[in-house]
Amino acid sequence: MTEVRSEQTFDAIVIGAGAVGENVADRLVKGGLSTLLIEAELVGGECSYWACMPSKALIRPGVALNAARNLAGSREAVTGRLDSGQVLRRRDSFTSNWDDSGQVKWVENAKISLLRGKAWLIGERTVEISAPDAGTHLAHARHAIVLATGSNPTVPSIPGLAEIEFWGTREATSSPRVPRSLTVIGGGVAGTELAQAYARLGSQVTQLVRGNVLGKMPAPARDLVTAGLRKDGVDLREKVAFSRISRDPEGVRVELEDGSSITSDELLVATGRAAALAELGLETLELPGFNGKQLETDQSGKVTGSDWLYAVGDAAGKVLLTHQGKYEARITGDAIAAKVKGSFDGVAAPWSKFAQTADHYAVPSVVFTDPEIATVGRSIEEAEADGVVVVEVSLPIAVAGSSLYADDYQGWAQLAIDGDRNVIIGATFAGPDVAELLHSATIAIVGEVTLDRLWHAVPAYPTVSEVWLRLLEKLGL
Ligand SMILES: Cc1cc2nc3c(=O)[nH]c(=O)nc-3n(C[C@H](O)[C@H](O)[C@H](O)COP(=O)(O)OP(=O)(O)OC[C@H]3O[C@@H](n4cnc5c(N)ncnc54)[C@H](O)[C@@H]3O)c2cc1C
Numbered sequence: 001m002t003e004v005r006s007e008q009t010f011d012a013i014v015i016g017a018g019a020v021g022e023n024v025a026d027r028l029v030k031g032g033l034s035t036l037l038i039e040a041e042l043v044g045g046e047c048s049y050w051a052c053m054p055s056k057a058l059i060r061p062g063v064a065l066n067a068a069r070n071l072a073g074s075r076e077a078v079t080g081r082l083d084s085g086q087v088l089r090r091r092d093s094f095t096s097n098w099d100d101s102g103q104v105k106w107v108e109n110a111k112i113s114l115l116r117g118k119a120w121l122i123g124e125r126t127v128e129i130s131a132p133d134a135g136t137h138l139a140h141a142r143h144a145i146v147l148a149t150g151s152n153p154t155v156p157s158i159p160g161l162a163e164i165e166f167w168g169t170r171e172a173t174s175s176p177r178v179p180r181s182l183t184v185i186g187g188g189v190a191g192t193e194l195a196q197a198y199a200r201l202g203s204q205v206t207q208l209v210r211g212n213v214l215g216k217m218p219a220p221a222r223d224l225v226t227a228g229l230r231k232d233g234v235d236l237r238e239k240v241a242f243s244r245i246s247r248d249p250e251g252v253r254v255e256l257e258d259g260s261s262i263t264s265d266e267l268l269v270a271t272g273r274a275a276a277l278a279e280l281g282l283e284t285l286e287l288p289g290f291n292g293k294q295l296e297t298d299q300s301g302k303v304t305g306s307d308w309l310y311a312v313g314d315a316a317g318k319v320l321l322t323h324q325g326k327y328e329a330r331i332t333g334d335a336i337a338a339k340v341k342g343s344f345d346g347v348a349a350p351w352s353k354f355a356q357t358a359d360h361y362a363v364p365s366v367v368f369t370d371p372e373i374a375t376v377g378r379s380i381e382e383a384e385a386d387g388v389v390v391v392e393v394s395l396p397i398a399v400a401g402s403s404l405y406a407d408d409y410q411g412w413a414q415l416a417i418d419g420d421r422n423v424i425i426g427a428t429f430a431g432p433d434v435a436e437l438l439h440s441a442t443i444a445i446v447g448e449v450t451l452d453r454l455w456h457a458v459p460a461y462p463t464v465s466e467v468w469l470r471l472l473e474k475l476g477l
């Protein structure tokens with residue numbers, strides 16, 4: 001062990017200062033607990049610098065341009081392509097040029113103690129931190145340690161891939177240039193959003209998907225996105241099998257099992273992520289059922305088998321989305337503080353202040369392609385697996401609001417209803433800018449508003465939200 005530079009005790013310690021770690025630390029401090037937040041890289045984490053913010057900044061100008069092109073009158077005013085240099089500069093401003101001083105200021109104002117370095121557990125309620133100055137620090141927690149260490153990309157074992165340099169989502173969201181050609185492996189949210197963004201920025205994009213693009217989405221929603229990708233020139237190839245990948249002066253060559261191959265300047269691999277739990281010393285804790293990959297946590301985020309260890313956000317591995325991780329952070333932070341005060345016995349009733357119930361019943365998510373897909377709640381398959389008698393209703397979005405919104409607006413909406421309780425349990429909207437429709441469905445699900453009462457929620461005319469009325473009418477109201 002190198003020289004121990006400091007040894008301190010706090011009420012709570014949070015490892016990882018991504019959006020989720022910042023939020024849990026904030027709630028702990030607001031709950032009256034002295035809190036140490038430890039970060040190995042940039043305060044703000046993946047979402048701020050290499051994920052949500054830069055990817056959406058790359059996407060948004062293309063969406064705005066396409067929206068103008070889809071309206072007679074404004075279409076005629078659009079005379080050129082995206083200015084990729086300006087788009088990249090605007091992206092850089094959203095990441096503060098990968099400088100975290102603004103977030104550090106926020107942490108200081110929130111009265112959270114910050115320590116830079118890589119942390120790991122060395123025993124009950126104790127962490128060791130290897131700091132950038134090569135020194136070692138020890139920190140003890142009186143009450144709780146929260147893991148908010150995020151996730152890492154999973155890399156497929158395709159022959160040759162491990163031997164070459166390629167882009168992950170970090171490189172794709174932070175690239176200072178637009179490659180002439182880009183091959184994307186992966187048909188999930190990250191791969192699909194970035195395939196379209198780069199195609200619109202001028203790359204010749206080939207997207208290779210082993211199943212269907214956005215395979216977990218309902219087929220009519222998926223079909224709308226597929227049409228959007230192809231319209232933007234993405235060469236989308238589904239149900240492919242990979243045989244070998246290599247790089248030479250010509251570029252990266254991806255060979256497929258059908259004998260074809262694609263050569264491009266860059267390769268982006270976006271094939272999922274897994275909780276970052278390695279090298280955290282977890283194996284020393286002998287947690288029941290822990291397999292090294294996924295922690296089991298209760299409704300309040302407490303790790304099974306421990307009364308002081310918690311996990312939130314991507315590290316908990318339940319839902320890999322910033323907003324849901326921050327929701328978990330608020331609940332876990334409040335639960336720990338209430339436990340310390342003696343006002344919470346550790347057993348949280350569903351939908352109570354200390355239970356992450358929405359993780360199971362009401363997770364909103366948006367695929368920021370053009371058109372978008374916005375979903376919340378359980379899919380029909382998930383609800384049926386939970387034993388729910390599901391009534392499904394779906395239709396194309398074709399209302400006065402949508403026809404005014406864009407010429408030839410193409411959209412689709414679906415509700416999943418619990419037939420016994422007469423409430424909505426899931427909703428999907430696909431189409432231009434449908435993301436902003438989503439929160440209405442989230443509120444209906446969380447509030448368990450009955451369809452009879454929803455009948456009185458009148459959508460303003462002429463808005464795309466009129467689709468709610470059409471869906472209820474189709475259900476017989
Ligand atoms: C390309 C892309 C686009 C995305 N877009 C969206 C989107 O639009 N909307 C959305 O909701 N979600 C999006 N996500 C998901 C979102 O980025 C994550 O869900 C979110 O970043 C998780 O936050 P977190 O705080 O749990 O983890 P992270 O943001 O990963 O933060 C974890 C932090 O912990 C630190 N850390 C790890 N181990 C240690 C250690 N041992 N010691 C000290 N520090 C440590 C890391 O350095 C990191 O800063 C996207 C993901 C990707 C890849």
Ligand SMILES: NC(=O)c1ccc[n+]([C@@H]2O[C@H](COP(=O)([O-])OP(=O)(O)OC[C@H]3O[C@@H](n4cnc5c(N)ncnc54)[C@H](O)[C@@H]3O)[C@@H](O)[C@H]2O)c1
Pocket residue numbers: 155156157185186187188189190191192193209210211214215270271272273319320321365366367368
């Ligand atoms: N808009 C958003 O909210 C947003 C955007 C991007 C990412 N994210 C989050 O980031 C996480 C990671 O995104 P992602 O797109 O990498 O993951 P994903 O799980 O959404 O998609 C992974 C894709 O990779 C494919 N794949 C997996 N293993 C493979 C293999 N061995 N060979 C070939 N293909 C393989 C899958 O079939 C799938 O198409 C997601 O869970 C999502 O929650 C969210």
